Amino acid sequence: xxxxxxxxxxxxxxxxxxxxxxxxxxxxxxxxxxxxxxxxxxxxxxxxxxxxxxxxxxxxxxxxxxxxxxxxxxxxxxxxxxxxxxxxxxxxxxxxxxxxxxxxxxxxxxxxxxxxxxxxxxxxxxxxxxxxxxxxxxxxxxxxxxxxxxxxxxxxxxxxxxxxxxxxxxxxxxxxxxxxxxxxxxxxxxxxxxxxxxxxxxxxxxxxxxxxxxxxxxxxxxxxxxxxxxxxxxxxxxxxxxxxxxxxxxxxxxxxxxx
Amino acid sequence: xxxxxxxxxxxxxxxxxxxxxxxxxxxxxxxxxxxxxxxxxxxxxxxxxxxxxxxxxxxxxxxxxxxxxxxxxxxxxxxxxxxxxxxxxxxxxxxxxxxxxxxxxxxxxxxxxxxxxxxxxxxxxxxxxxxxxxxxxxxxxxxxxxxxxxxxxxxxxxxxxxxxxxxxxxxxxxxxxxxxxxxxxxxxxxxxxxxxxxxxxxxxxxxxxxxxxxxxxxxxxxxxxxxxxxxxxxxxxxxxxxxxxxxxxxxxxxxxxxxxxxxxxxxxxxxxxxxxxxxxxxxxxxxxxxxxxxxxxxxxxxxxxxxxxxxxxxxxxxxxxxxxxx
Numbered sequence: 001x002x003x004x005x006x007x008x009x010x011x012x013x014x015x016x017x018x019x020x021x022x023x024x025x026x027x028x029x030x031x032x033x034x035x036x037x038x039x040x041x042x043x044x045x046x047x048x049x050x051x052x053x054x055x056x057x058x059x060x061x062x063x064x065x066x067x068x069x070x071x072x073x074x075x076x077x078x079x080x081x082x083x084x085x086x087x088x089x090x091x092x093x094x095x096x097x098x099x100x101x102x103x104x105x106x107x108x109x110x111x112x113x114x115x116x117x118x119x120x121x122x123x124x125x126x127x128x129x130x131x132x133x134x135x136x137x138x139x140x141x142x143x144x145x146x147x148x149x150x151x152x153x154x155x156x157x158x159x160x161x162x163x164x165x166x167x168x169x170x171x172x173x174x175x176x177x178x179x180x181x182x183x184x185x186x187x188x189x190x191x192x193x194x195x196x197x198x199x200x201x202x203x204x205x206x207x208x209x210x211x212x213x214x215x216x217x218x219x220x221x222x223x224x225x226x227x228x229x230x231x232x233x234x235x236x237x238x239x240x241x242x243x244x245x246x247x248x249x250x251x252x253x254x255x256x257x258x259x
Numbered sequence: 260x261x262x263x264x265x266x267x268x269x270x271x272x273x274x275x276x277x278x279x280x281x282x283x284x285x286x287x288x289x290x291x292x293x294x295x296x297x298x299x300x301x302x303x304x305x306x307x308x309x310x311x312x313x314x315x316x317x318x319x320x321x322x323x324x325x326x327x328x329x330x331x332x333x334x335x336x337x338x339x340x341x342x343x344x345x346x347x348x349x350x351x352x353x354x355x356x357x358x359x360x361x362x363x364x365x366x367x368x369x370x371x372x373x374x375x376x377x378x379x380x381x382x383x384x385x386x387x388x389x390x391x392x393x394x395x396x397x398x399x400x401x402x403x404x405x406x407x408x409x410x411x412x413x414x415x416x417x418x419x420x421x422x423x424x425x426x427x428x429x430x431x432x433x434x435x436x437x438x439x440x441x442x443x444x445x446x447x448x449x450x451x452x453x454x455x456x457x458x459x460x461x462x463x464x465x466x467x468x469x470x471x472x473x474x475x476x477x478x479x480x481x482x483x484x485x486x487x488x489x490x491x492x493x494x495x496x497x498x499x500x501x502x503x504x505x506x507x508x509x510x511x512x513x514x515x516x517x518x519x520x521x522x523x524x525x526x527x528x529x530x531x532x533x534x535x536x537x538x539x540x541x542x543x544x545x546x547x548x549x550x551x552x553x554x555x556x557x558x559x560x561x562x563x564x565x566x567x568x569x570x571x572x573x574x575x576x577x578x579x580x581x582x583x584x585x
Contacts, residue, residue, distance in 0.1 A: 006364060013361045017347060017354075024349050024390065092345035096406065099309045101334035102362040 003103075010103040014110020015117075018084070022118060032080070032118065033125045036073040040126065043069065043193060044133050056195060058138070058224040066130040067147065067219035068192035070123055071212055074155030075187065077119045079179040081111050081159040082166025086175040089167065098255070105252050108167075112159040119155045123148050139225040147222035150236075154215045157240045160247040167254040192216045211239040260323050262287045262414050262445030263308050268317035270303055270469075277303040278314070279469035285447065285462075290440055292460025293449040294558075296566070300469040301449040305418045308447065309339045321414055335363075338407030342419035344399035345406075348392040352383050352402050355391060359406045370409075377405040381435065397428035404435065415439065415446045421455060433459060453558035463558075467566045477558060484556045484564060486511060487530030489537050491548035492522040498546050499523075505544040509536055515563050522550075524560060 022029050048061040056064040085108065088094050097107050127135070127148075137144040166175040189203060190196075190212040196204050207213055208229070214236040220226040221233075262285040270278040278300050285291035293301050306312045307319050310330040319326045321333045346355045353374050360370035378387045381401040391399060400420065407415065417436070421429040436459060440446060450456050456463050457477045465473040465480070473480055489510075493502060499516060502523055506514050510525035510533075517524070527533045530553045541548055 009364070010362060013358060017350065017358055020354070021349050092341060092343045093347060095306075095311055095341075096339065096345040096359070097362070098311055099334060099337065099339040100359065100362045101331050101364075106362075 007103045007105065007109075010106035011109035011113060014097075014106050015113045016110075018111055018114035019117060022121075029118065029121065032077065033122050036069055036076070036122070036126055037129050039072065040065065040069045040129060040133070047193070051194070057220065057226040060134055062130060062133045062135045063138070063224050064195075064220065064226075065193065066127070066135045067151075067223055068216045069130075070126055070151050070219065071154070071190075071192050071216045072183075072187050073122055073126060074119055074151050074215075075158055075183050075212070077115055077122065077155050078158035078162045079176060079183065080118075080162075081108075081115045082162035082164075082169070082175040082179060083172045084111055084115075085163055085166040086169055086172045090171055094255075104256055105248070108160070108163045108248075108251050108255060112156055112163060115159050116152050116156045119152050120148065123151060137223050139222060143222040143225075147219045150215065150218055150222065153240060154211075154236075157243040157247075160244060160251055164247050164251040164254060167251060186210065186212055190216065209235070211236065214239065260287065261285055261320075262289070262291070263319070263321045263447065265304065265307070265314075265319045266317050268307065268314040268319060270300075270307070270312070270315050276469045278307075280317075281466070281469065281471055282317075283464055283471065283474070285445060287445045288440065288443055289461040290436070290446045290448055290459050292456035292463040293447060293466060294451075294453065294456045294463055294562070295449075295466040296451060299466045301466060302418055303469075304466075305339070305341075305416045305447065305449060308414075309337055309416050310334055335410070336413045338410070338412035338415045340400075340404045340407040340415070340417050340420055342422045344396075344403035346391050346399055346402050349390060351388050351390055352378060352394070352398075352405075353387040355402060356405050356409060360409045363410045365410070373409055377408055381405045382431075397424055397431070400424060400428070400432065401435075404432070408439075411442075411444075413444065415444050417446060417448045419449055419451065422451065429455075453562055457558050465562065465565055472565050473561070480558065480561050481556045484526060484561045486526065486528040486556075488554055488556045488560050489525045489527055489530060489534060490522055490550075490552050490554065491537070491541070492520060492550040494521075494547060494549040496521055501544055502541065502546050505540045505546065506537055509533060509540060512564060517563070524563065526556070526560070526564060 043065055044062050048065070051061050053060055058064045085094070094107065162179060165178050169175045169178055189207050190210055191207060192212055196207045196213065199207055214232055217226065217228045218233055218236050221228045264284045266282050268278050268281050269276070281300065281304065293304060295301050303312070307314055308321055308326060310326050310333050313327045322336055324332050326333050350358065356374040356377055357370050360373055365373065378384045381404065383398060383401060383405065386394060386398060391402065394402065404420065421432050424432065433455070436446065436448070448456070448459060460477070462476055463474065463480060464471055473483065475483065493499065503514060503516060506523065506525055509527070511528045512526045514523050514525040525537065534553050538551070
């Protein structure tokens with residue numbers, strides 16, 4: 001009983017420590033948001049006109065784009081998890097934690113939870129900016145909440161992948177490079193920014209079935225009522241649960257054995 | 260019971276033998292000095308005893324508890340502080356200590372009291388509510404030590420706690436360490452500074468290349484060295500070979516040369532008698548020493564004769580920065 005209690009309280013102590021960063025250094029939050037806002041602005045005004053309103057679900061490109069950009073934001077946020085852990089490791093803080101009689105999962109748990117909280121805030125900022133560009137929720141209030149929720153859960157799952165990468169790579173620069181190497185091809189070869197209909201067949205098969213498309217389309221279902229392919233949500237749930245089941249033990253194992 | 264004990268431990272990193280059959284045992288309530296150059300294996304021993312890594316072979320215990328099999332039990336009775344102050348820069352000093360207190364699962368009130376107590380004791384009370392990034396190096400090191408003292412650990416591991424500190428700050432830390440022992444803590448102190456081991460440690464173990472090469476009290480080590488030291492400084496570096504040959508047969512052991520100061524040290528049994536012999540030998544070889552002295556051996560001399568090299572402490576201080584990792 002005590003063990004479960006300590007798993008939770010230790011995670012909360014570390015979460016608080018990580019969130020204090022954003023309170024003390026608000027510019028971190030600013031820079032977490034500025035890049036996605038830039039993406040949103042560029043994509044909306046550069047591609048929006050060319051794509052036209054008839055070629056995307058939701059009537060306007062911004063309605064289609066915003067959930068996609070949010071997906072990317074969640075992934076970028078997840079990368080921060082690994083960078084933060086690698087940074088703590090380099091400064092010897094992880095060694096201190098490992099020498100304490102505390103939960104072995106709390107250091108990563110506290111980081112992923114804090115990053116999820118940060119993701120909620122960044123998502124709200126993004127939705128506000130999107131609203132200025134004409135974005136509207138078309139599927140009701142509760143579905144809008146569900147959209148944010150599914151985004152954040154997806155980001156949380158990827159934070160654990162990133163935690164494993166960060167603890168394995170050992171320094172923040174490598175962690176960042178290793179993560180972006182995967183994120184860029186994955187976000188572009190997906191339905192995050194554009195529908196997959198015009199992609200060559202081989203790419204489309206990949207794009208339609210990979211988790212980024214699944215989460216972007218699920219988010220569109222909740223935000224603008226876009227119909228989704230059958231089993232999209234089941235597959236997404238399968239991915240999220242699968243990632244957590246694989247990467248939580250991997251990350252904790254890495255933390256335990258870090259020599 | 261011993262404060263901590265290592266039995267025939269081996270630790271490899273690939274081909275590097277970080278620890279190559281090390282055994283040691285420390286009494287409770289004493290300062291156990293572990294002395295050696297960079298890369299000798301000091302940090303590996305500290306990391307092993309503080310449960311951060313497991314031995315490949317052999318066993319390590321703290322207060323009789325195995326560090327691998329019952330790691331969490333060990334963690335409840337130890338404190339760890341090091342050369343690289345492991346504190347969070349964004350948090351204040353108080354928040355750092357309180358965070359560690361919470362992670363030891365102390366009662367909320369106790370955490371507050373203990374943090375205030377430690378901050379006062381470590382002379383950080385005025386800076387307690389400032390972010391650590393405004394702290395000086397010495398303050399960070401004291402805070403790091405403070406974080407390791409939250410639960411009043413029975414055994415404290417201090418990995419080069421004074422490396423890179425200015426002399427005054429070092430003296431302050433020495434006093435804190437002495438006080439901790441008075442209160443009953445057992446301490447493992449690793450250092451590259453012979454002076455520090457000499458000053459603080461009740462017993463000294465010298466380690467090099469993952470092997471223990473000498474142990475005893477500071478006096479025992481000096482006695483083991485045998486007698487006195489005659490040291491002279493060359494005015495001309497090119498005289499090195501000639502000078503070494505001239506005095507080779509005089510000492511109780513072979514002379515050693517330190518190229519940073521151009522001085523030759525000769526361990527001798529009966530200093531005052533042999534001194535004249537050294538002078539005659541140098542005269543015969545037409546060498547005029549810049550400086551000639553006879554002194555009791557320092558731990559520096561002991562170390563030099565044991566390892567064939569000076570301790571790192573005499574080399575220019577390394578720049579601060581990233582933690583070296585293997």
